[in-house]
Amino acid sequence: MKEQILIVEDQFVEAEDLRLLLEQAGYGVTGIARSVLQAQEMIRNKRPDFVLLDIFLKGKQTGIDLAQLLAIDNIPFVYLSANSNEEVLNAAKQTHPYGFIVKPYREKDLLVTLEIARYRRAHSVEAKYYKETELRKLLKAIIGGSGTWAQKLLAVTSALQSYIPFDFLVAGFDNLQQPHFKGLCFLRIGFDEYQVIGAQELCTITGKSIAELVALQGGSSSVQEAVYFDDAAFQHICRQPSLRQLFADTFQLRSNLEMPMRILDRKSFSFCLYSRRPDAYTVEQLELFERIQFSLIQTIEQLLEGEITEQASTQPAGAATIENTHTEAGFEGIVGKSHLLLHVFDHIKQAAPSDTSVLILGESGTGKEMIANCIHNLSARKGKPFVKLNCAALPATLIESELFGHEKGAFTGAHERRIGKFERADKGTIFLDEIGEMPMELQVKLLRVLQEREIERVGGRDTINVDVRFLAATNKNLEKEVAEGRFRLDLYYRLNVFPITLPALRERQEDIPALAYHFMKQYSQKAGKKISGISEQVLLKMMAYHWPGNIRELEHLIERSVLLTKGGTIEEILLPAVEKKEGRAIVEEAALKTIVENERDYILSVLRKCHGRIWGPGAAAEILNINPSTLKSKMKKLGIKKEYIK
Ligand SMILES: Nc1ncnc2c1ncn2[C@@H]1O[C@H](COP(=O)(O)OP(=O)(O)OP(=O)(O)O)[C@@H](O)[C@H]1O
Numbered sequence: 038m039k040e041q042i043l044i045v046e047d048q049f050v051e052a053e054d055l056r057l058l059l060e061q062a063g064y065g066v067t068g069i070a071r072s073v074l075q076a077q078e079m080i081r082n083k084r085p086d087f088v089l090l091d092i093f094l095k096g097k098q099t100g101i102d103l104a105q106l107l108a109i110d111n112i113p114f115v116y117l118s119a120n121s122n123e124e125v126l127n128a129a130k131q132t133h134p135y136g137f138i139v140k141p142y143r144e145k146d147l148l149v150t151l152e153i154a155r156y157r158r159a160h161s162v163e164a165k166y167y168k169e170t171e172l173r174k175l176l177k178a179i180i181g182g183s184g185t186w187a188q189k190l191l192a193v194t195s196a197l198q199s200y201i202p203f204d205f206l207v208a209g210f211d212n213l214q215q216p217h218f219k220g221l222c223f224l225r226i227g228f229d230e231y232q233v234i235g236a237q238e239l240c241t242i243t244g245k246s247i248a249e250l251v252a253l254q255g256g257s258s259s260v261q262e263a264v265y266f267d268d269a270a271f272q273h274i275c276r277q278p279s280l281r282q283l284f285a286d287t288f289q290l291r292s293n294l295e296m297p298m299r300i301l302d303r304k305s306f307s308f309c310l311y312s313r314r315p316d317a318y319t320v321e322q323l324e325l326f327e328r329i330q331f332s333l334i335q336t337i338e339q340l341l342e343g344e345i346t347e348q349a350s351t352q353p354a355g356a357a358t359i360e361n362t363h364t365e366a367g368f369e370g371i372v373g374k375s376h377l378l379l380h381v382f383d384h385i386k387q388a389a390p391s392d393t394s395v396l397i398l399g400e401s402g403t404g405k406e407m408i409a410n411c412i413h414n415l416s417a418r419k420g421k422p423f424v425k426l427n428c429a430a431l432p433a434t435l436i437e438s439e440l441f442g443h444e445k446g447a448f449t450g451a452h453e454r455r456i457g458k459f460e461r462a463d464k465g466t467i468f469l470d471e472i473g474e475m476p477m478e479l480q481v482k483l484l485r486v487l488q489e490r491e492i493e494r495v496g497g498r499d500t501i502n503v504d505v506r507f508l509a510a511t512n513k514n515l516e517k518e519v520a521e522g523r524f525r526l527d528l529y530y531r532l533n534v535f536p537i538t539l540p541a542l543r544e545r546q547e548d549i550p551a552l553a554y555h556f557m558k559q560y561s562q563k564a565g566k567k568i569s570g571i572s573e574q575v576l577l578k579m580m581a582y583h584w585p586g587n588i589r590e591l592e593h594l595i596e597r598s599v600l601l602t603k604g605g606t607i608e609e610i611l612l613p614a615v616e617k618k619e620g621r622a623i624v625e626e627a628a629l630k631t632i633v634e635n636e637r638d639y640i641l642s643v644l645r646k647c648h649g650r651i652w653g654p655g656a657a658a659e660i661l662n663i664n665p666s667t668l669k670s671k672m673k674k675l676g677i678k679k680e681y682i683k
Contacts, residue, residue, distance in 0.1 A: 039065040040155070043085035045103060046117070047071045047095045051140075055089065055117075055147075062148055073098035077106065087135075087154060088114040092125060093678050104132035109320050113158050115150055117142070120676030122637060126516055136530050139520075149527045157534055164391055165325075172200055172329055176336045180343075187221060189340050191233060193333075194223045194308075200329075201322045202383050203310035204376050205288045207280075210306055224288060227374050228382045243287055253280045260307075263326045265294040268315035284311060294318040296326050298334050306337055313376045367415045371407060372555045373548035377540040381408070388535045389415035394487065396472075396532045397510040399539030402589030405510040406470060408539065413466040418506055421465035424458045428469055433476035441482070443495035451496065459492050459503045466506045472532065473513030473524065480525045487531045507532065542584040542591065549579050552588060556595035557607060564599055570606040582612050637675040640668070644677070 042064050046052040052069045059066055067085045070076035072095040076088070088107055092100040100116060107114050115136035116129050129137060135154035138147055175196040179189055194206050209220025222234040240247060266274050271292050275282040284290055290311040297307040312318070367389075368382055388395050389412045397405045406425070413423045426439060438448075442457030458467060469475070475483065486492055487507060491500045509532050518524035542549065553571055561568040575598075584590055598607045643657045650656040651665050658665040672678075 039063060040086045041065045041067045041083070042151075043067045043076065043079055043088045044069045045071075045073075045076045045088060045094065045100060046091045047093070048091075058144055058147065059089075062151075064151075072096040073100075073103045073106075076103055080107075080110070080112070084110075085112065087151070087158075088112055090114050090116050090134075092116060092118040092120060092129065101128050101132060104129070104134065108132060111324070113154060115154050117147075118676075119673070120678065122676050123517060123520060125676065126520055130516060137526065139526075146527070150530065153527060153530045157530070160393065160534060164393070167391070168200060168387070169325070169328060172196060173332050176332050180336055180339045186340065186343075187233060187235075189343075190221055191223060191231060193336060193340075194231065195229055197308070197310075198225075198229075199383055199386050200325060201294065201310060202312060202317060202380060203294075204313045204379075205284060205290055205311040207284070207309040207311075208307070210304060222284075225376070225379065228368060228379055243283055245283070250280065250283075253278060253283055260295050260297055263294070263296045263323050263330075265292070265318035265323060267292045267318060271315070281309075289313055291315040292317045294322060294326075296330075296333075298330060298337070300334050300338050301341060308333075314380065368411060371404070371411065372552050373545065374551070375540075375545035375548045377545045378548060381537060381539060384535075384537045385412055385415065388412060388537065390417065392416075392506050393535045394507040394509070394532050395534075396515075396536045397508065397539065398515075398536055399510075399512060400541050400585075400587055401512045402587035403539040403541060404588055405512075405539060406468070408537065409466075409468045409470075409508045409510060412508060413468075413506075416466070416506065418465050422462050423466050423468065424462035425468040425470060426458050427471055429471035429474035433479055436476070436479055437482070438495050440479075441492050441494055442497075444497045446496065448496065454494075457492070457494065459486065459505060460501065462505045463503050464505075466508055469507070469509040471511060472509040473511035473515055473518055475524075477523070477525070480528050484525065484528045484531060487528070542587045546580050549591070550576055552591055553579060553595055556592050557599060560596045560599040566599060566602070568599060568602055568605055568607060572606055572608045575607055575610045578610060578612060636671075637677065640671065640675065641677060644672075 042059055044052050044055050044059075044066060046055065046069065052071075056066045056069060067083045068079045070079050074096060079085075080088075088103075090100040090103060090107075094100060094103075100118070104114055104116075113135045115138065116134050117138050117140060118125065118129075119140040126137065135157055136150040138150050176193065179192045179196065182189070182192070184192070190208055194208060197203075197206075204225050206223045207220055208223070220236070222239060223231040224234060226232050234242065236247060236250070239245075239250060243250075245253070268291060271285070271290075274293075275285050281293065285293075288311070290313055292312045292315055294310045294317075295307060296310070297305055300306050310318075368385075371378075371382075385408065395409075395412055397408050399405050409425075410423065413419065426436070428436060431439060434448075438451075438455065438457065440457050440459055442455050442460055443451050445451060445454045469483075486503070486505075490504065491502050493500055515524055515529055515533075519526050519529050542552075550571075553576065557568060557571060579591070586593075594610060594612065595607075598610050601611075602608070640657070640661065643660050644651075647655065647657045647660065651658050651668055653659070656665075658668045661668060663671075
């Protein structure tokens, strides 16, 4: 059946052209909406498979407002906009579109983007289905397994983690005074490691009595349906004294998802998840909960039935601290337990088993290559080749023959046939490091391999099928590269199917001591020295440093300190003298703008001063000393719309 597309575009001619183009390409068009309101009505009448969406429309609401509603309804959309400045791109990015096309676009670009969007959509649906089936299987296995109520509840909690992440979870009946089956709290302390906190431990940790906890529970408004509170909403709800507020203060939590369920005799049992990230929860997770709710209810009911029969022999829930023994399987060698790193592990676990392309983002030295290795080792391709190419290290011509190989005589110096990295990576994984440096002319060839999974050697005529998984990494802002025309949008979207962003070391200071000890051990062993400690003063100094070079910089500094240390403890560390300036330099560098951005900002500031007046004495064109029609065309080119001039 034809895929149905809704066009949301306020320019009549553009919208009609688009309709024609889509229909000729075999798509159906459900309608053309000129405003957000009209679009909503059309969607109510006929749900489209995709929405093509302009950003600035008739009426007050923009395409970005509509995108937020589409996300709730789970309708995929692609932006079509004349505006590609970073501000707009960033706002659009927050809505997770399936693509972004800058006008004027070529017909081919639009069709390719739609094709990619369809691919990504199909893939995300498939991945979702796979994940949910896996979760159901896990829950079944827990019911069939052995262990106490607390151990089984921990297993359920741990299974939930890769689907709905949390740093702290409270599971149990809404009444803390239940005679049996008291609620349990689980504090995440490693990838698959939790501290189990029962009511008594909670009293010790928070310094409150059971009676005070019960009173606080009374103060918490109980929710009837699954709901989430993110940053501002969470802060707001935590103003009232409640258990929620107590947990937030005690464990530094910033968002919350509550999942209440009715089980046995309509008693209310809930899973309350908390995260240290302000934006951890989304509508998608609420929907996931809806879909798995039945399996969760069944699991809890069956666990409780087992608990009743074994009641006499079980130890009181929450009286012990249980540590899950499956710690960090597959992440060996990666040091750190900060919640930001654990969040990266969650993403790796999700992405690794499928064949999805993964784009690893992060500053230089944050461990991108390590993560790529880890994804390969956790995938079914483990044991098959893992082939790496650094796109920044070679000129375009050499990258081409490195990647695709060449035939004998393909160019001067090609004395014999050479097998390229794609062929060597067959059945395995290819890791394209520094993908942001890939020359434009090669980007299109790479796109073809991603789409067709076939290559041609340089100077060759035959096409060769390759079965490779793509991992790519960059420390560049690829969206900015796209906006400035240095990176192909279609390639970006193909690679960006599953992005994983690594935090900078300065964002996870709590990992610094563990990393420092790890490198101390490694390098003292290498140097044949018996160094077993790092002074507190050195640790404090390291925690206060900005680490522009991240873990690699830390590694090199520890290596040097080990060589310079005479005794058994590292007492001194030579941090770069420019450390303070470095921080500023980074900020300044980030603030550096291109000539085009500066021109846009300047024109905007003049327009604002003139309250948007272009023509006439004292108006923007006169101040800028250019012709009003030149100014108008510049505004169009730079994506400056009236809406910006306030
Ligand atoms: N979490 C970690 N635990 C232990 N070692 C780490 C960790 N992260 C990174 N490293 C080490 O830090 C160094 C830099 O890591 P890696 O080369 O993977 O970074 P990168 O982000 O790929 O750098 P670049 O952007 O320069 O390519 C390596 O020696 C790696 O082993």
